[in-house]
Amino acid sequence: MKYLLSLVKEHTKQDFNIFYYLSLFLLTTLSLTLNYYFDIENTWVDRDIENPIRIVLYFILYGFGYYGACLIVSYFKPDTRFWSEGKFWLFSIFGLSVLSIDSGFPFLHSIISSFNQSYQAYSWLYKIGTNSISLVVVVAPLYLFYRFIDTEKNGFYGLFKQSSLKPYLVLLLIIAPFIMLAAFQKSFTEYYPIYKPNSIAELWHWPSLMPAVIFEFFYGADFLPVELLFRGFFVIGMAQLLGKDSIMPMVVVYCFLHFGKPAGEAVASIFGGYILGVIALYTQSIWGGIIIHVGVAWIMELTAYVAKQF
16 A cells, blocks of 8 residues: 555656646646536537447547647657657557547447347346447457557556555555545435346346346446556556656546546546556556456445435
8 A cells, every 4th residue: 555655656746747737637627617517528429329420529529638638748748759759649549539439339229229128128238238348349459459559568558467456455445435425425326326226137037136236247347448448558558658648648538538427526537547547657557446446336336325225
């Protein structure tokens, strides 16, 4: 635990510039304000689940955040050569494209509808599909890119690099009480738990807990591609072009990823993304982020469920 804190402390000490951090703060604050005031992500970008234009709209949204942060990086940092490197554009456009396809994947409705199930079954299957599609549209393209294009050998963006899990489990214990406090906020209980009671068990003659267990498994599994893309590709992978400055553009676009969730969670993602990005960069492993992310998600699910009972 002390080792992780020392990594974050040392990086912040070396990286901190009040005007640099303030500029990034203004970018994220303005973006958050505009999104939640005009409901940009839900109303404009994500409104038609079957229209492929969603992919383009998500690319514009995420590209604004990523390249906006890169502009701030290049203004405050001495090395701005990355703008003229074709490799930077290849890597960044590829990463943002994978993210946009994942967020705006337009074929899931058609795939699930082909099973010709009841509305309850469709709703459950659609949520399972939403949480599992990333394993295909994120992990597979990233592996092919790593295998055939990226010449930097970094253990598949930190996924194949072993890391001690004990510090992250301790960190989870520290975080848990704060999640429990947040669980009694109205905005939290309106959104969580993600899993909602349904009649799938009765409909398909399953044990009563099986639909919830399957759902929560895929809900947790979805954080592997999230960590692989954000802390793996955008931090460890892009570090060969941006060095330690790969963290901040990732943090901004990671905040944008949370625009459809409660505003408090989007704000918290800035701090969480920063800490996990620093840890990933200096350990060259994303397993800490996976453990933290899955642990927090499941604690939020359980806490929200208990909170609603009272």
